Amino acid sequence: MKDMRPAGRMWHLYKMGGITPAITSMFDAQNAQQMAFIRSMLKEQRKNSLFDMPxxxxxxxxxxxxxxxxxxxxxxxxxxxxxxxxxxxxxxxxxxxxxxxxxxxxxxxxxxxxxxxxxxxxxxxxxxxxxxxxxxxxxxxxxxxxxxxxxxxxxxxxxxxxxxxxxxxxxxxxxxxxxxxxxxxxxxxxxxxxxxxxxxxxxxxxxxxxxxxxxxxxxxxxxxxxxxxxxxxxxxxxxxxxxx
The missing domain is CATH 3.30.420.10 (Ribonuclease H-like superfamily/Ribonuclease H)
Known part of the structure; x- marks a missing residue:
């Protein structure tokens, strides 16, 4: 089970998206989760070339x-x-x-x-x-x-x-x-x-x-x-x- 106390949540968000959402989580947990999702998705997108896609x-x-x-x-x-x-x-x-x-x-x-x-x-x-x-x-x-x-x-x-x-x-x-x-x-x-x-x-x-x-x-x-x-x-x- 994830530790969702403030420090645990901050560490979880840091692993998902980096320091920015982790810091933001101290102020607004919901926005920090949204931010972490956005950052994670765009990071994954950069891995895809797609140039050979028919x-x-x-x-x-x-x-x-x-x-x-x-x-x-x-x-x-x-x-x-x-x-x-x-x-x-x-x-x-x-x-x-x-x-x-x-x-x-x-x-x-x-x-x-x-x-x-x-x-x-x-x-x-x-x-x-x-x-x-x-x-x-x-x-x-x-x-x-x-x-x-x-x-x-x-x-x-x-x-x-x-x-x-x-x-x-x-x-x-x-x-x-x-x-x-x-x-x-x-x-x-x-x-x-x-x-x-x-x-x-x-x-x-x-x-x-x-x-x-x-x-x-x-x-x-x-x-x-x-x-x-x-x-x-x-x-x-x-x-x-x-x-x-």
Whole structure:
């Protein structure tokens, strides 16, 4: 039986995730456990290469974040996470993740209008570290896919550093970059424009889960074209995208 007295719990958390969660445990045991889990998961993820993974069987999580603004290093925060599991080009509609987050700050009116997430909804939602842990549990060892990933990666990395002093170690693919490779002469690579081009019905924009589901459909369309170009593995795809 583990020793869960303060000193025993601190030693257990140190073994799981290092000195940071162990020190934090002196102040908030639940947050320290969340932190230790996050740090342990990302440490394991760094061990996986995945470059030889066949695209047709690759497990991915298409995800999206909604935020209070555009600058995670200037006070903006995540207000919702959405994700859907995909294997190869098959969307697992029954395997999704969605949660609103309490950003511990007021949500600007234009963001409320855009996302439909009110301050009242956010105040009744879990804190960032809890939702981040649940999101990473859902993602597991999957490759992450999003559209225009710069925004989402910046916010994810800021959240991981803020809560757990770690950085994202998952492989990330950007459907915007894939579109640029597939259609090099195309100017408008926005999600709305690509959804229209591929005749993917727009359900609800700027909702983290709905945007994830629509981006997953776009990924499925892209997979058909990727296969036709004899691109078989994640490493092959990365090599081609590195030129863009």
């Amino acid at each position: 695209l047709h069987s690759m497990e991915i999580a298409v995800f999206d974040l909604e935020t209070t603004g555009f600058s995670p290093y200037n006070g903006d925060e995540i207000i919702s996470f959405g994700a859907v599991s995909v294997i190869g080009d098959k969307i697992e509609h029954g395997n999704t993740f969605y949660s609103v987050v309490n950003p511990k700050r007021k949500i600007p009116e234009d963001i409320i209008e855009l996302t439909g997430i009110t301050n009242e909804m956010a105040q009744d939602s879990p804190d960032l570290i809890q939702v981040l842990r649940e999101f990473l549990e859902f993602v597991g060892q999957k490759v992450l896919v999003a559209h225009a990933t710069g925004h989402d990666k910046n916010f994810l990395n800021a959240a991981l550093w803020k809560t757990s002093k770690v950085s994202l170690s998952h492989r990330v693919l950007d459907t915007m970059m894939i579109a640029k490779w597939l259609m090099p002469k195309r100017k408008d690579l926005s999600l709305d424009a690509l959804l229209d081009t591929y005749q993917i019905p727009v359900t609800k924009r700027h909702h983290a889960l709905e945007d994830s589901l629509m981006t997953a459909q776009l990924w499925s369309k892209f997979m058909e074209e990727i296969k036709s170009r004899n691109v078989d593995t994640l490493g092959d795809l990365y090599a081609l995208l590195s030129h863009y």
